[in-house]
């Protein structure tokens with residue numbers, strides 16, 4: 001018996017040494033909307049600062065989460081209080097109480113508050129939320145650090161209201177407890193806790209385990225979300241040839257009103273604020289699947305394939321990187337591509353998505369916008385033009401290599417050359433990375449379309465991939481017509497820059513004839529009469545006889561085009577074998 005106790009004591013001591021930093025997160029009363037956080041640790045010397053992150057990976061902007069932390073106190077290993085001086089929103093300087101006796105810091109505790117969603121210009125998945133029957137938080141809102149202790153192992157134990165459970169992607173360390181190999185991993189693992197409303201779904205893909213945690217007031221048709229997730233997971237893990245995690249967790253917060261949409265990537269999980277699909281048939285095609293494909297792809301780019309300027313994370317300073325287009329744009333391109341290559345949606349989906357972006361004719365310099373992300377967040381155009389740049393870069397590489405090299409090679413090269421060696425790429429040298437991966441120099445492409453403001457050569461690039469990009473301007477008559485009590489057709493309004501305005505039509509003009517045909521005298525006939533006019537083409541001549549102030553007038557002029565183009569992107573029936581090979585390569589058709 002004695003031996004057994006002695007062995008247990010040894011084992012206990014070893015665990016304590018193995019995990020030198022132990023967080024306890026306690027929620028007494030969820031309606032108070034706060035977490036009581038305590039960090040107990042192997043003593044470290046006093047006279048150093050404790051920090052709450054000011055900057056958050058994934059949102060790339062300064063958030064100053066310390067604004068919602070207060071009541072911080074610190075103690076030495078004998079339980080005696082230390083002096084604490086709050087230096088700014090995210091820094092507490094912990095001092096020895098007397099100048100003569102050096103002290104150690106052995107315990108820090110503080111209160112973290114619910115961050116109101118509208119207090120930061122960021123996604124709800126970047127923040128935290130406490131409600132009566134659940135909470136969600138993103139790690140940087142909850143856990144702080146000492147600068148030299150970020151590579152230590154951490155354990156977290158939750159003390160929760162009765163019947164609550166807690167989930168996150170960290171390895172379990174017993175009931176309501178988890179372990180992280182470092183501070184970075186600790187705060188990269190968002191958490192959901194709650195009572196019965198939280199449901200868990202497990203499934204396997206290629207022998208790897210996936211868990212979906214669902215925080216929703218009402219039941220959600222999760223079968224349908226799992227059904228669309230499986231081929232996404234299967235495609236992307238096959239693409240990279242690995243599932244580099246012990247288990248991957250999707251944390252879904254479903255809400256029906258009063259929240260913003262949000263999704264945020266992490267190394268072994270992703271968190272979402274989305275509206276629930278109403279039933280199996282109402283999974284909006286492309287929405288859930290695209291968001292999931294985007295966040296899942298992020299587990300490689302940028303969680304493992306990252307810019308060397310991001311790591312090691314310095315959580316207090318803004319980090320300026322110029323490759324946000326590679327992180328978000330290329331990921332968005334692969335999200336769309338995944339849905340087609342995995343057979344979830346037809347190629348027409350990709351064509352529709354890409355021409356919708358192309359027709360905007362974005363000329364923004366993505367490098368400049370990337371560098372401003374820490375101030376204003378990631379600009380939407382980094383996702384949209386960034387995805388188009390991803391496609392065109394893919395086409396450029398395929399076109400110049402007889403379809404032997406592609407963006408696939410670049411992304412996979414980044415994974416083996418950088419991620420597998422746990423080092424970052426230089427985001428100032430991304431063209432060199434592309435060259436190392438494919439042997440192709442894309443500096444000129446980069447200068448024009450990524451770090452430049454040249455017009456995107458939509459037609460030319462789509463053509464190289466066997467696609468026809470056509471811009472049509474529809475005829476624009478620009479009038480509203482009405483029928484008065486005497487069954488006369490008259491002009492009730494005229495829009496600017498239209499056929500009607502160029503004919504100098506005015507409100508109140510009575511139309512007697514169009515193209516030498518007399519306007520019929522009853523409403524039904526007028527409708528079919530006008531539908532013929534609607535069929536006229538741009539450039540054709542329209543002739544009208546009108547009556548204005550009792551006088552008859554003849555008007556004549558061309559049908560003018562509108563200013564908003566109709567753009568179509570279709571497969572070119574006359575594409576060359578090379579162009580077809582490139583198109584098939586992109587679509588994943590052998």
Ligand SMILES: [Zn+2]
Nearest residue numbers: 294298328331
């Ligand atoms: Zn993203």
